[in-house]
Amino acid sequence: MSLVKKISLAFCFISLLCMAACKADLFTPVAGDVPIAQQRWKESDLTSLKAGQTLFMSHCGKCHQLYKPLEYSEDSWLDCLPEMCHKAHLNKDDQLLIRKYILTRRSFLEGKQKK
Numbered sequence: 001m002s003l004v005k006k007i008s009l010a011f012c013f014i015s016l017l018c019m020a021a022c023k024a025d026l027f028t029p030v031a032g033d034v035p036i037a038q039q040r041w042k043e044s045d046l047t048s049l050k051a052g053q054t055l056f057m058s059h060c061g062k063c064h065q066l067y068k069p070l071e072y073s074e075d076s077w078l079d080c081l082p083e084m085c086h087k088a089h090l091n092k093d094d095q096l097l098i099r100k101y102i103l104t105r106r107s108f109l110e111g112k113q114k115k
């Protein structure tokens with residue numbers, strides 16, 4: 001195999017890896033989420049945001065696809081969460097964790113989009 005071919009193959013492979021990583025990124029809180037969350041909920045940390053993600057990923061994709069944070073406005077999320085958490089048999093504490101997680105992720109992604 002020529003060097004050029006090898007380099008192009010390596011490049012394709014790296015692009016695929018990046019695409020996979022970016023897809024997961026939509027749902028996974030990063031360090032940059034923490035200050036955004038703390039503006040509204042002082043006690044937030046990465047652990048509680050990740051706890052929200054875990055609840056969301058394990059309960060909210062059972063009846064339909066996992067909706068992405070930017071797929072709905074903040075108001076729509078706030079509207080549907082009580083009903084959906086009821087459907088998913090989640091209590092108020094869990095609902096709060098999901099709410100903080102999803103609204104924070106939403107603001108983070110929205111901020112990135114605007115750049």
Ligand code: HEC
Nearest residue numbers: 056059060061062063064067072076080084085087088098
């Ligand atoms: C028991 C099944 C079930 C579970 C579990 C469930 N959903 Fe739903 N979800 C539905 C159904 C059915 C609809 C569409 C009809 C409706 O809006 O009630 C829906 C609609 C939605 C919508 C779209 C609302 C709109 O206005 O179009 C969102 C967003 C949503 N769900 C989020 C969630 C989240 C977040 C969770 C986890 C807390 C969750 N769902 C868990 C059944 C479920």
